[in-house]
Amino acid sequence: MKSLSRLLLVLIVMAAGAAGYAWWWLNAPLKLATPSVELSIEAGTPPLQVAQAWANAGVQADPRLLYEWFRWSGQARQIRAGSYEIHQGATPRELLAKMVRGDEVLEQARIIDGWSFRQLRAALAKSPSLKPATASMSDAEIMAALGAPAGQAPEGRFYPDTYAYSRGVSDLTVLKRAYRAMQKKLDAAWAGRDTDLPLPNADAALTLASIIEKETGTASDRHLVAAVFVNRLKLGMPLQTDPTVIYGLGENFDGNLHKRDLQADSSFNTYLRPGLPPTPIAMPGGAALEAAVHPARSKALYFVARGDGSSEFSxxxxAHNRAVNKYVRGK
Structure with missing residues (x-):
């Protein structure tokens, strides 16, 4: 009987010791090979592979212990895919909690109002930790991958904003979010448009908004700039806007718009061709979209830059010629 009691006591002490060690290990800082360790976990990765991946990345702990902790906690199946980073001092308990919360390390890609699609592609190519899935794709192939209607040009179709993304995701992921955001903004703007606009559809509003975006130097002028172009469209007057001609020149634009450029016919030369150009010329922001569908109530048909970012409307x-003499020619 005494032997049984002694055995039971030994087992209790051992169990207590094991429990104590487990508690200590869970709350003790993990040893890291470097000051910080990063790991990207793909969706569907089994917990055992997650534990092994942390060990491979630089967490100096037995991956079997990590796995048993994941499993014993009851949260192994709650580990989320994503990009994670831990620093010196992190414990096994904190490591698991970070993955269960989805507390990722995120990068950011910013799309600027007025950018062209060419500028957007160049910016994404330089974005950190973004997989360049579109590097060898044409514009048309990218649009097809995004599920765009056949033949839809990419220009103007991506909403300017800041997009956070997990390290290692495809640049198509960012493009898809920006594409959907623009479609949502455009649909909302078109649904609430003024009823007397000379625009046949939402795509025409997007094209007009892109011109307004490029022509506006001061935010307070935006709705008046919109009014000038809307008034011209109603009267059948050419829009006569430099940014469309510059866009049509593409990489041939040398930084200066020449008389020969204004006289060269192209589908984007709004001096020679009436109406809107065939596609947007840039990515308009939300304010430009609103101005396109809610222009100011003005009879203005002309405007000229004053030199301080604002414009004089006539x-x-x-009256326009007098404004040109004053602000351009200095007479």
Whole structure:
């Protein structure tokens, strides 16, 4: 009987010791090979492979112990895919909690109002930890991958904003979010548009918004700039806007718009061709979209830059010529 009691006591002490060690290990800082360790976990990765991956990445702990902790906690199946980073001092308990919360390390890609699609592609190519899935794709192939309607041009179709993303995701992921965001913004703007606009559809509103985006130097002028172009469309006057000509020149634009450029016919030369160009010329922000569908109530048909970012608006050619003499020619 005494032998049984002694055995039971030994087992209790051993169990207590094991429990104590487990508690200590869970709350003790993990040893790391470097000051910080990063790991990207793909969806569907088994917990055992996650534990092994941390060990391979630089967490100096037995991956079997990590796995048993994941399993024993009851949260092994709650580990989320994503990009994670831990620093010196992190414990096994904190490591698991980070993955269960989805407390990822995120990068950011910013799309600027007025960018062209070419500028957007160049910016994404330089974005940190973004997989360049589109590097060898044409514009048309990218749009097809995004599920865009056949033949839809990419210009203007991506909403300017800051997009956070997990390290290692495809640049298509960012493009898809920006594409959907623009479609949502455009649909909302078009649904709430003024009823007397000379625009046949939402795509025309997007094209007009892109011109407004490129022509506006001061936010307070935006709705008046929109009014000038809407008034011209109603009268059948050419829009006569430099940014469309510059866009049509593409990489041939040398930084200066020449007389020969204005006289060269192209589908984007709004001096020679009436109406809107065939596609947007840039990515308009939300304010430009709103201005396109809610232009100011003005009879202005002309505007000229004052040199301080703002514009002088005129209702007739004589007044416009006086403004040009004042602000451009200095007379």
């Amino acid at each position: 209702e007739d050619l004589a």
